[in-house]
Amino acid sequence: MPTKIEKDAITGQNTTGHEWDGLKELNTPLPKWWLYTFYATIVFGVGYTVLYPAWPSLSGHTEGTLGWTRRGEVSAALAEQKAKIAPMMEKIKAAEVADIRKDPEMMAFVTAAGRTAFAENCAGCHGAGGAGAKGFPTLADDDWLWGGAPDQILQTVTYGIRNANADSRVSDMPRFGADQMLDKAQINDVSEYVLSLSGTATDKAAAEKGAQVYADNCAACHGEKGEGIQDVGAPRLNDGIWLYGGDKAAVVETVTNARRGSMPAWGERLDPATVKVLSAYVHALGGGK
Numbered sequence: 001m002p003t004k005i006e007k008d009a010i011t012g013q014n015t016t017g018h019e020w021d022g023l024k025e026l027n028t029p030l031p032k033w034w035l036y037t038f039y040a041t042i043v044f045g046v047g048y049t050v051l052y053p054a055w056p057s058l059s060g061h062t063e064g065t066l067g068w069t070r071r072g073e074v075s076a077a078l079a080e081q082k083a084k085i086a087p088m089m090e091k092i093k094a095a096e097v098a099d100i101r102k103d104p105e106m107m108a109f110v111t112a113a114g115r116t117a118f119a120e121n122c123a124g125c126h127g128a129g130g131a132g133a134k135g136f137p138t139l140a141d142d143d144w145l146w147g148g149a150p151d152q153i154l155q156t157v158t159y160g161i162r163n164a165n166a167d168s169r170v171s172d173m174p175r176f177g178a179d180q181m182l183d184k185a186q187i188n189d190v191s192e193y194v195l196s197l198s199g200t201a202t203d204k205a206a207a208e209k210g211a212q213v214y215a216d217n218c219a220a221c222h223g224e225k226g227e228g229i230q231d232v233g234a235p236r237l238n239d240g241i242w243l244y245g246g247d248k249a250a251v252v253e254t255v256t257n258a259r260r261g262s263m264p265a266w267g268e269r270l271d272p273a274t275v276k277v278l279s280a281y282v283h284a285l286g287g288g289k
């Protein structure tokens with residue numbers, strides 16, 4: 001087949017010389033703008049792999065001449081964020097929790113930072129927004145085991161409850177059943193009496209007998225009328241709010257084996273400013289005193 005490059009009369013372009021049954025192939029060059037864009041992408045692509053981490057190797061990858069890493073970018077952003085909040089954290093660290101509560105600017109910060117820190121550290125036990133769960137007290141109400149004043153909350157959060165910290169809050173309800181301090185009948189009676197304090201007893205005669213058992217064994221911690229004593233973290237028993245459940249079986253179980261819930265000392269795990277942020281946050285959640 002003869003191949004002959006000739007000029008096409010209509011377009012003024014050359015043909016390729018290929019011809020099929022009289023049809024000749026036109027050799028139209030790529031548009032200039034397309035071609036230069038194409039070259040530019042090649043230059044960009046090669047340049048990119050030189051400047052940034054790109055090519056895999058047996059032991060990792062090329063680092064790129066700019067020294068950029070995603071980790072570096074994240075730490076730079078974190079450092080910047082930290083620097084931005086540093087003055088506020090310093091101010092909070094130096095302030096009393098009660099004063100933080102009174103200062104709108106600090107509280108605006110506490111509301112935002114506290115929500116995040118609470119979700120990260122506390123919500124696992126105390127529930128989202130401090131709603132509480134069985135064994136984990138609600139923090140969004142004004143019923144306090146250890147006290148709802150700003151400094152009481154700060155102390156609870158800093159040193160925790162029934163843990164190894166020397167300043168931890170401690171007080172252990174005796175295991176009246178397990179340690180045979182009371183017999184089954186006495187436990188039944190005193191449990192009915194406890195229920196009667198919030199009007200839910202079903203056995204009046206037992207509740208009456210239980211009153212004496214209560215006065216002898218329980219009033220020292222829970223108060224004469226079941227009003228609770230915060231110095232020993234003994235919950236109020238006459239308000240219908242229960243940490244471990246208010247049905248008869250739950251009360252009998254508490255009296256028999258006690259519960260002894262514990263909380264870590266957050267002062268050992270978080271910096272002092274964050275502990276204050278959280279204390280002010282918790283104080284504001286519900287009915288801080």
Ligand code: HEC
Pocket residue numbers: 118121122123124125126135136137139143144145146147148153156157161233260261262263264266278279282
């Ligand atoms: C591992 C579970 C756990 C985590 C996590 C936890 N707590 Fe607690 N917290 C408890 C328990 C259990 C109690 C009640 C103990 C008791 O006195 O019987 C408690 C009690 C409290 C109290 C006392 C409530 C009162 O009525 O006096 C405060 C305040 C508190 N927690 C705040 C926090 C804050 C703030 C965080 C996050 C930094 C947090 N807790 C994280 C388990 C936890």
Ligand code: HEC
Pocket residue numbers: 171172173174176190191194213214217218219220221222232233234235237241242243244245251254255258259260261
């Ligand atoms: C040494 C102090 C102390 C004495 C004495 C004591 N308690 Fe308690 N009680 C506590 C503490 C502290 C708690 C909090 C839960 C825990 O740590 O076990 C508690 C919790 C309870 C609860 C659970 C309340 C809830 O909200 O779920 C009941 C019910 C209860 N006590 C009843 C009694 C009865 C009845 C007696 C007497 C037979 C008694 N307690 C004696 C300290 C005491």
